[in-house]
Amino acid sequence: xxxxxxxxxxxxxxxxxxxxxxxxxxxxxxxxxxxxxxxxxxxxxxxxxxxxxxxxxxxxxxxxxxxxxxxxxxxxxxxxxxxxxxxxxxxxxxxxxxxxxxxxxxxxxxxxxxxxxxxxxxxxxxxxxxxxxxxxxxxxxxxxxxxxxxxxxxxxxxxxxxxxxxxxxxxxxxxxxxxxxxxxxxxxxxxxxxxxxxxxxxxxxxxxxxxxxxxxxxxxxxxxxxxxxxxxxxxxxxxxxxxxxxxxxxxxxxxxxxxxxxxxxxxxxxxxxxxxxxxxxxxxxxxxxxxxxxxxxxxxxxxxxxxxxxxxxxxxxxxxxxxxxxxxxxxxxxxxxxxxxxxxxxxxxxxxxxxxxxxxxxxxxxxxxxxxxxxxxxxxxxxxxxxxxxxxxxxxxxxxxxxxxxxxxxxxxxxxxxxxxxxxxxxxxxxxxxxxxxx
Amino acid sequence: xxxxxxxxxxxxxxxxxxxxxxxxxxxxxxxxxxxxxxxxxxxxxxxxxxxxxxxxxxxxxxxxxxxxxxxxxxxxxxxxxxxxxxxxxxxxxxxxxxxxxxxxxxxxxxxxxxxxxxxxxxxxxxxxxxxxxxxxxxxxxxxxxxxxxxxxxxxxxxxxxxxxxxxxxxxxxxxxxxxxxxxxxxxxxxxxxxxxxxxxxxxxxxxxxxxxxxxxxxxxxxxxxxxxxxxxxxxxxxxxxxxxxxxxxxxxxxxxxxxxxxxxxxxxxxxxxxxxxxxxxxxxxxxxxxxxxxxxxxxxxxxxxxxxxxxxxxxxxxxxxxxx
Numbered sequence: 001x002x003x004x005x006x007x008x009x010x011x012x013x014x015x016x017x018x019x020x021x022x023x024x025x026x027x028x029x030x031x032x033x034x035x036x037x038x039x040x041x042x043x044x045x046x047x048x049x050x051x052x053x054x055x056x057x058x059x060x061x062x063x064x065x066x067x068x069x070x071x072x073x074x075x076x077x078x079x080x081x082x083x084x085x086x087x088x089x090x091x092x093x094x095x096x097x098x099x100x101x102x103x104x105x106x107x108x109x110x111x112x113x114x115x116x117x118x119x120x121x122x123x124x125x126x127x128x129x130x131x132x133x134x135x136x137x138x139x140x141x142x143x144x145x146x147x148x149x150x151x152x153x154x155x156x157x158x159x160x161x162x163x164x165x166x167x168x169x170x171x172x173x174x175x176x177x178x179x180x181x182x183x184x185x186x187x188x189x190x191x192x193x194x195x196x197x198x199x200x201x202x203x204x205x206x207x208x209x210x211x212x213x214x215x216x217x218x219x220x221x222x223x224x225x226x227x228x229x230x231x232x233x234x235x236x237x238x239x240x241x242x243x244x245x246x247x248x249x250x251x252x253x254x255x256x257x258x259x260x261x262x263x264x265x266x267x268x269x270x271x272x273x274x275x276x277x278x279x280x281x282x283x284x285x286x287x288x289x290x291x292x293x294x295x296x297x298x299x300x301x302x303x304x305x306x307x308x309x310x311x312x313x314x315x316x317x318x319x320x321x322x323x324x325x326x327x328x329x330x331x332x333x334x335x336x337x338x339x340x341x342x343x344x345x346x347x348x349x350x351x352x353x354x355x356x357x358x359x360x361x362x363x364x365x366x367x368x369x370x371x372x373x374x375x376x377x378x379x380x381x382x383x384x385x386x387x388x389x390x391x392x393x394x395x396x397x398x399x400x401x402x403x404x405x406x407x408x409x410x411x412x413x414x415x416x417x418x419x420x421x422x423x424x425x426x427x428x429x430x431x432x433x434x435x436x437x438x439x
Numbered sequence: 440x441x442x443x444x445x446x447x448x449x450x451x452x453x454x455x456x457x458x459x460x461x462x463x464x465x466x467x468x469x470x471x472x473x474x475x476x477x478x479x480x481x482x483x484x485x486x487x488x489x490x491x492x493x494x495x496x497x498x499x500x501x502x503x504x505x506x507x508x509x510x511x512x513x514x515x516x517x518x519x520x521x522x523x524x525x526x527x528x529x530x531x532x533x534x535x536x537x538x539x540x541x542x543x544x545x546x547x548x549x550x551x552x553x554x555x556x557x558x559x560x561x562x563x564x565x566x567x568x569x570x571x572x573x574x575x576x577x578x579x580x581x582x583x584x585x586x587x588x589x590x591x592x593x594x595x596x597x598x599x600x601x602x603x604x605x606x607x608x609x610x611x612x613x614x615x616x617x618x619x620x621x622x623x624x625x626x627x628x629x630x631x632x633x634x635x636x637x638x639x640x641x642x643x644x645x646x647x648x649x650x651x652x653x654x655x656x657x658x659x660x661x662x663x664x665x666x667x668x669x670x671x672x673x674x675x676x677x678x679x680x681x682x683x684x685x686x687x688x689x690x691x692x693x694x695x696x697x698x699x700x701x702x703x704x705x706x707x708x709x710x711x712x713x714x715x716x717x718x719x720x721x722x723x724x725x726x727x728x729x730x731x732x733x734x735x736x737x738x739x740x741x742x743x744x745x746x747x748x749x750x751x752x753x754x755x756x757x758x759x760x761x762x763x
Contacts, residue, residue, distance in 0.1 A: 193554075201643030204554040204578030204620060209644070273562070274555025318563075320532055320553035322576070 005044065006030075007424060008037055012048035012383060014373075015350035020053065024379045027422035027436075032375050044424070048383050051416055054354050056088025056119075056380035057335065058361040058370050060151065060180070061234060061258060061306035063327070064090075064121070066112060067105070068097025073311035073400045075112035078331070079119050080398035081309070083425045085331040086382035086415035088119050089362065089370045090309075094126040095156040101126035101137035103145035110147040117435030118425040120380075122365065125149040127168045127179060131157045136167060143175040150366055153180035155234055156281075158216060160186050165220060169229035178256075178364070180232040181220050183241070184282065188212035193322055195268040195283040203271060205321065208283045210238040217241050221248045221255050232364065233257040235308050237282040239292035246301040256364050258306035259293050261330055261337035266290075266405060276317050276324030277405050280310070290341075297356060298347040304361045307334045311401030329399050333392055335384060336411035343386075344412065350386075369421070379422040388414040398431065449561045449570040450746055453581045453625040461628060462600060465589050468738070468745035475511060475744075485514035488751050491544040491568075492518045493536065495551040500712060501573050504736070505548045508743035514751075517542065532556060533565050540566045546751055547571070554578035569750045577615045583711055584621035586742040588629060590735050591666050594707050602631035608660050610636040610692060611670030611719055612681075614643050618711045619670060623651055634660050638692065640681045657692055661701050666731075668709040669694050669720045685718055694724045707731040 009022040023031040023043070031037060039045070059082065065073040075092070082090045092109050094100035100109060106123040113121025125142035129135045131154045142149040152172060159165045159181060168179050189212045194200050196207025217233055221244060224231035236242060236257045245257045262280065267287050270278040278284060296302040310327025317324050330337075338357065342348040348356075362371030369378035394407040418426035421436040447460070456464075474482065490509040492502050502518065509516045521535055536547060546569040549557050554576035561570040574580040591605065592598060598605055607626055613619045613635050626633050627650045634652040635642065646653060654660045661667070672688060682688045689695070694708065699721070702708070708720075708730045716722045725732060 196644050198645035198648050201645045202620070204576055204617060206577075207644055274558045318533060320551065320559060321555045322553040 005423065006040075006042070007419070008039060008043045008045045009048050009053070009383070010045065012051055012053035014053055015354050022053070024419065024422050027379060029373065029375055029377055029379050032373070046383070046417060050385065050387070051383040052350060052386050053373065054086070054382050054384060055358040055371050055373050056382050056418060056420065057086045057357045058089045058365070058367060059087050059307050059309070059331065059334075060091045060232075060304065060361045060365055061155070061260075061308045062090040062092055062331070063095065063308070063310045064092045064109070065096065065311055067108065071400070072313050075109060075121055076116040077398060077400045078309070078311070079113065079116040079121060080431055081329070081331040083118050083418045083420065084398050084415060084429065084431065085333070086335050086384060086418055087331060088380035088382070088418065088420050089122065089367050090119060090331070091122045091124055091151060091365065093155045094124050094153060095131055099126050099130050100124065101129050101131070103138070103141045103147070106142050106147040106149050107145050114438070117437060119420050120367065120370070122367065123147045123149055124151045124153050124155070124180065127152045127154045127159050128164060133157060133159060133161055133164060136164065136171065139168070139171055139177065140175065143177060150176065151178050151180050151232070153182065153234065155180065155182040158182050158184040158186060160216070162219065162223070166223055166227060169224050169231065170227045173229055176230075178230040178232050180234050181216065182234045183213045183216035183220070185212040185216050192283075194271045194279070195285045197268065197286060199268045199271055203274070205271065210240055210285070210289070213238050213282060214240040214244060218244050221245070221253060224255060225253045229254070231255045235260050235263065235282055235306065236293065236296070236302060237263045237285050237289060239289045242292045242296035242301055246296065249301060256303040257301070258304045259297055259302045260308045261305060261334045261341070262328055262405060263293055264290060264297070264341035265337050270405070271321070274321050276319065276321050277328070277403060279321060279324050279326055280328050281326035294341055294345070294347055297342065298352065303356070303364065305334065305338055305356045306361070307331050309399075311399055312403050313401060317403050328403050328405050329397065329401055330404070331399070332397055333404060333406050333411070335415055336390070336413045337406065339386070339413035340411055379419050381419050382415055383417040385414050385416050387412065390414050447750065449557075450581055450750065451557050451561055451570065451572045452579045453584050453621045453628070456581075456625065456628065458628055461585070461588065461625065464585055464742065464745050464749065465592060467749060468589055468741040471744045471748065472741045481511050481513060483513045484748060485509070485512040485751055488545045489515045489517060489543045490747060491539045491547045492516065493521070493539060493547050493549045494519065494573075495521045495532070495549070495556070496574070498550055498574065500736070501550060504739045505573060505743050507740045508747055511740070512744055512747060514747065517544065532560065533563070536560055536566045540568055544568050546747065548573045550574045552576055571746060571750065574617055576617065578617055579621045580617040581621045581625070582739070582743055582746060583618050584625040585746070586735055586739040587622055587668065587709060587711075588625055589738045589742055590709065590731050591707070593734065593738070594731060595665065602626060602629040605665045606632045606634065606663050607666045607668065608634045608636055608664040609668045609670065610657060610694070612641045612672050612676060613637045613646070613670070614641045615673075615676070616670050618668075622668065623649055627651070634664075636660055636692070638682055641676070657698065658701075661698055662703065664706055665703065666707045666709055667694065667702065668711070671711065671713065671715060672719045689718055693719050693721065695721045696723050699724045699727060699729075702729060709735060712736070
């Protein structure tokens with residue numbers, strides 16, 4: 001029933017400032033026009049006056065915890081959080097239990113995503129068996145499976161063995177795969193708790209030096225260039241890392257990089273509270289790093305924003321810092337945080353925001369139905385109110401976990417409506433309960 | 440933290456202590472020492488109050504010191520040792536603290552291997568009790584710094600209200616030392632010149648921003664020190680590649696007999712204990728007349744009495760010989 005439903009979206013603004021009207025039917029944008037569209041009478045009409053129309057956001061870094069830790073998140077609840085955040089495609093990281101290192105597990109995740117039916121869920125495959133960094137997982141089997149995996153990552157762990165990394169980079173060339181590296185030299189970060197610097201030294205928490213990230217980024221950029229493969233750097237967090245990627249791009253090397261919303265806004269001095277809500281991997285860094293990350297995202301050195309949405313149960317956060325789990329949720333706040341860090345500061349305009357949150361991640365991952373708004377494109381889009389002021393309340397999250405560092409913070413910019421394959425899945429910020437069903 | 444001047448509820452870090460608060464703690468300790476040196480060895484001031492020693496990490500000395508302090512003030516004492524269950528399952532902290540409070544704790548003395556554990560307990564809202572940090576990981580150990588300051592003051596009576604003019608050296612594993620962190624904050628608030636002396640591998644990153652002098656050369660600083668604090672060096676630091684061998688460490692950073700003779704006449708030797716004789720400190724140095732190491736132990740009880748007394752708002756210190 002939902003598939004044939006039609007919508008008229010009136011008076012939506014585009015990033016360029018113009019106003020359009022939009023008709024959605026049979027899952028696609030039937031018509032997009034500056035002129036008024038005909039009204040048949042049975043369409044749902046949405047008055048989008050004052051709202052900004054953007055292609056649905058695309059996240060290349062999402063932890064969904066299913067299978068294995070369904071108490072923290074499931075594919076369904078993660079999808080719900082995603083669409084409330086304006087995302088129409090998310091990419092499930094492989095560090096589930098069992099690990100997504102085989103065709104069976106990635107197909108299971110993809111199937112759960114289809115069953116949820118409110119956004120696309122694309123699984124990432126592990127690079128190594130069990131994320132152990134020893135033997136290559138069956139990358140080709142995952143690529144050829146029904147899940148059609150193209151991105152591989154041991155995220156959570158670094159592929160630290162240079163030979164394994166080289167082989168993985170080479171191996172995925174046959175199906176145009178990408179290795180997404182979690183850059184963290186394990187020997188330099190054993191038991192590390194937070195960014196190494198003045199704050200960690202004062203707090204007596206074991207430091208996590210920037211060089212542990214930067215040395216791996218440098219190594220892998222050189223290696224990917226040498227073997228001619230595609231490398232993606234996950235959650236860049238240091239000023240030095242930005243410099244290295246900038247250098248690589250100036251040489252024309254095939255590297256892409258992401259930054260998380262939280263690394264664009266928060267700094268390591270939050271750890272002085274010893275509240276593990278601020279414990280995350282990679283750790284929050286210095287304000288100098290935040291400034292460099294923002295500049296890198298604005299000038300194109302960093303290609304995309306990715307949430308690294310990492311749900312954790314209360315038990316895993318309500319404890320001593322060193323006992324707590326790493327990670328924070330971020331799907332529902334990503335847009336507002338990027339607005340805060342990049343738009344309100346004047347560093348980026350809406351067109352660039354569209355690139356970093358939708359167009360470019362869709363392009364990197366090859367998600368054909370995302371990142372575009374045009375006549376006859378699949379209707380994966382979101383309408384945001386760029387001026388709405390709201391306060392984050394963790395209790396209201398659709399995620400099964402509450403570990404947002406932004407609780408109680410006020411932001412400007414809110415996701416109002418989200419459409420997935422032409423189905424309105426979010427209406428005025430709330431889940432509609434509708435889902436897309438394949439014919 | 441000793442919140443404001445008015446009525447501090449917790450002692451978490453020496454950074455929270457103003458000069459006047461430090462002097463109040465030191466003066467109260469002295470007064471309590473004076474009284475209990477007389478015929479009344481035990482004061483009734485905390486009668487009916489319960490102090491819990493919540494020790495997630497072994498430390499018999501610190502626990503005994505707090506226990507003696509509480510008992511001399513007539514508080515009831517509950518000792519809880521949760522060694523092993525510490526960081527492996529964090530929920531233990533919340534549940535254990537709440538359980539002990541349900542048994543009637545008024546003040547919790549917490550020792551924990553995780554930095555920030557005391558602050559977490561004080562600020563999480565899990566318990567209402569006053570919290571005293573008795574050492575949290577490699578973060579802080581404020582009562583140790585207070586007893587060190589007390590000890591220095593007894594040896595330099597001319598520095599009663601300010602340590603300005605005193606040069607204090609802290610030698611050894613600064614990186615992993617909660618004693619060093621608490622002392623840096625406390626001694627500099629008191630006006631002392633503090634020099635940290637360690638190999639570069641055992642200096643914290645960013646230590647240049649601390650209000651201290653830094654030296655990699657013990658002999659360089661030695662002759663100008665009024666007090667030298669030797670920190671315990673743990674042999675596992677060697678396997679973590681912080682220094683090549685015990686022999687080399689002792690040669691470069693140990694207080695051996697040659698260095699002992701280079702100290703100023705009035706200088707004192709301190710060590711938070713337990714000592715590795717022959718490693719960071721030679722037997723002759725530890726037992727020398729300059730050594731204030733046993734004074735530190737004695738003073739520790741007085742400082743902890745003072746802290747418990749001030750936090751629990753005990754009855755006024757009684758005039759000698761008068762029961763209250």
